[in-house]
Amino acid sequence: MSDFRPNHNPDIIRLLFVDDEKGFVNVMAKRLSKRGFDVIKTFSGPEALQALRKADFDIAVVDLKMEEMDGIEVIKILGKMTPDLPVIILTGHGDENAAREGIKSGAVEYLTKPCDFEELVRKIKQVLGK
Amino acid sequence: MNQRSLLKNPYYRSLINKMVFIAIAVSFAPMLVVSGSMLNRFSISHNEKLYAHLGELVLKHRQNIDGFLVEKLNNIRFMAKSFDIEDLKNEKFLRNNLAALQTEYGSVFEDLGFINEEGIQVTYAGPFKLEKASYSNSEWFRKAINSDYFISDVFLGLRGTPHFIITVRLKNNGTPWILRATINFAAFNSLVENLRIGETGFAFILNSKGEFQSKPFFEVTHRKPYSFYESIKAGRKTKDGLFFSEIADDSGSENIYVASLIKNEDWILIYRQDKSDAFADLNQAKEAAIFIIFMGGIVIIVTSFLLSRWMVTKIAKADWEKELMNQQVIETGKLASLGELASGIAHEINNPVAIMVEEAGWVNDLMEDERLVSKENRDEIERALAQIKTQGKRCREITQKLLSFARKTVTSSEDVTINELIKEVIGFCAQRAKFGNVVINSKLQENLPVMQLSNSELQQVLLNLLNNAMDALEGNKGGNITVTSDLEGNEVVIRVEDDGPGIPKVNLGRIFDPFFTTKPVGKGTGLGLSICYGIIKEMGGEITVSSVIDAGTTFHVRLPFKKNN
Numbered sequence: 001m002s003d004f005r006p007n008h009n010p011d012i013i014r015l016l017f018v019d020d021e022k023g024f025v026n027v028m029a030k031r032l033s034k035r036g037f038d039v040i041k042t043f044s045g046p047e048a049l050q051a052l053r054k055a056d057f058d059i060a061v062v063d064l065k066m067e068e069m070d071g072i073e074v075i076k077i078l079g080k081m082t083p084d085l086p087v088i089i090l091t092g093h094g095d096e097n098a099a100r101e102g103i104k105s106g107a108v109e110y111l112t113k114p115c116d117f118e119e120l121v122r123k124i125k126q127v128l129g130k
Numbered sequence: 131m132n133q134r135s136l137l138k139n140p141y142y143r144s145l146i147n148k149m150v151f152i153a154i155a156v157s158f159a160p161m162l163v164v165s166g167s168m169l170n171r172f173s174i175s176h177n178e179k180l181y182a183h184l185g186e187l188v189l190k191h192r193q194n195i196d197g198f199l200v201e202k203l204n205n206i207r208f209m210a211k212s213f214d215i216e217d218l219k220n221e222k223f224l225r226n227n228l229a230a231l232q233t234e235y236g237s238v239f240e241d242l243g244f245i246n247e248e249g250i251q252v253t254y255a256g257p258f259k260l261e262k263a264s265y266s267n268s269e270w271f272r273k274a275i276n277s278d279y280f281i282s283d284v285f286l287g288l289r290g291t292p293h294f295i296i297t298v299r300l301k302n303n304g305t306p307w308i309l310r311a312t313i314n315f316a317a318f319n320s321l322v323e324n325l326r327i328g329e330t331g332f333a334f335i336l337n338s339k340g341e342f343q344s345k346p347f348f349e350v351t352h353r354k355p356y357s358f359y360e361s362i363k364a365g366r367k368t369k370d371g372l373f374f375s376e377i378a379d380d381s382g383s384e385n386i387y388v389a390s391l392i393k394n395e396d397w398i399l400i401y402r403q404d405k406s407d408a409f410a411d412l413n414q415a416k417e418a419a420i421f422i423i424f425m426g427g428i429v430i431i432v433t434s435f436l437l438s439r440w441m442v443t444k445i446a447k448a449d450w451e452k453e454l455m456n457q458q459v460i461e462t463g464k465l466a467s468l469g470e471l472a473s474g475i476a477h478e479i480n481n482p483v484a485i486m487v488e489e490a491g492w493v494n495d496l497m498e499d500e501r502l503v504s505k506e507n508r509d510e511i512e513r514a515l516a517q518i519k520t521q522g523k524r525c526r527e528i529t530q531k532l533l534s535f536a537r538k539t540v541t542s543s544e545d546v547t548i549n550e551l552i553k554e555v556i557g558f559c560a561q562r563a564k565f566g567n568v569v570i571n572s573k574l575q576e577n578l579p580v581m582q583l584s585n586s587e588l589q590q591v592l593l594n595l596l597n598n599a600m601d602a603l604e605g606n607k608g609g610n611i612t613v614t615s616d617l618e619g620n621e622v623v624i625r626v627e628d629d630g631p632g633i634p635k636v637n638l639g640r641i642f643d644p645f646f647t648t649k650p651v652g653k654g655t656g657l658g659l660s661i662c663y664g665i666i667k668e669m670g671g672e673i674t675v676s677s678v679i680d681a682g683t684t685f686h687v688r689l690p691f692k693k694n695n
Contacts, residue, residue, distance in 0.1 A: 021481050027488040034495050065477070092480030113484035114526050117491050 012038045018048040019063035045069025064091040079106035153434035176412045184388045185372045192390040210298040210309045218244045224255035240312040284343045331403035362389045476529035487522035490515045531657045546581045549574040555592040567608030574615045591662040595626040602630035624687040632679040
């Protein structure tokens, strides 16, 4: 986990990014931050859960296949900890079963890598009604 | 694969041969053993009966001949004992007695004579002039004078015709006299001649020197008569005094001989028959049996061959089907492994590609704030970033195809109006067709049922088929594509037909194989048609292709529907 910022500005969307591909998390965090998002980068499920205990988030973007804890499991725990937190799945493992399982576990959207960055931003705003 | 080509395999040919051999051996062995044993038993039984029958006949004739001789001897003995010497010296008396005998026995008695001890015929009654004839030097006389009675061999004698005589010795005051009767040869011979069986069976009599005592019906050739007589006597002897033997004559034909000694063992009565004639019935039975065995053999051979061929064909077919099934299982396994591999690769590639694309996006983001870069460099950097994005997108398409091939993309069924979908896809291709000098026509049947399937997937299939057709036509500097929809039975049939160069036959069978492509490297993954095949199969349909070189290619997509569709 890095760049943890507990201070909250209500106009800024607080986004929890969970992915074990560090390079991808870093570049996405930079780009999203440039678009005004407050991005908290986490590189595993446990890190994400730890971040969630320390701060509130408006939305989470979660990868499915991670080494320490599976994305589906993370989504299920997130759902239990903060039932109102919308989760978008962004994964390179875009198969039908995984998508179905993710949605069933509480995710609201499903996108596959490499995705159109603008589409991701649009989806986030759409989910949050902004 | 047809029956003939299956049976050309050396293994199956060898199997047929083995089965035929075993079937024939198993069938023939018992048949031959049973038939052979029966024939052998029948042959032995027939032989025994035949020899027994011939033996009986010879015994009967021996009794007849011996009876005849004894009877004639008794006639003369009766005369010798009944009448005085003086009566017998009376020629008239002798003639009267001869007449009486001839009246009683026909011409059996030829003449009568009364001979003194010097061998002079004192009185004679008969057709020849033999009064006072002297027999003192005759062999028979010497034997007759020393015996109470005597029957001679057949000889020519003074009259020059074959005959034999019966003598009885009388004594008058110690002086021996002989009463002699000549037996007609023809009468005696007829007794022997009566023994005739079949075409070649006849009887004759030999004396101990091997001389004929009767006239044989057929010529009896034997270089050494005495040796012949001895050969007959050397045969198998029964307790009834019969001799059985088989001797070849000069011509080499085998004869059966059944013989019996007669006339106090001076003569031998011989019955002879050609063996083939004697065994004619047996030979006929043998021939019939051989014919039946031969015909049975043919039936066995033909049946064995046909049955073996039929069974081996069944085995070969079963083997072939099993092999085909194995191949299909292996192929399916390979495809499944390939699908897993493709899926894995796609997933692994997606992450680095995503980073690459996003990094490019990030550079682009930064460029927006950068004022220091010259316009020329900015343009070049933006072009390079755009290229990175384009190639990233291309990578994404490839991984999507790989995932499609592995059937791991997200799909959902919905109501699809086929004609609308076709029009939509043709619309997508309009721009490319225009530049490629390709005309796309459509012949769509009205009122097709609404289908329940994945719209995006069917779209993907048609788009792929149209793109392939356009690829083929563009290489041919343009052409026509016709898309048709039809209703055939319970199927909606979509056909995509082009008038391009056609697909060589060698490629036609592999066209739906994954990674099979005829396009240049970098232009095709070889997954398009394989994915189409998988999608249509998943929908319960069928996709086939027909093509003629230089005439064009047609893809047929058949989609089944139910009334509730």
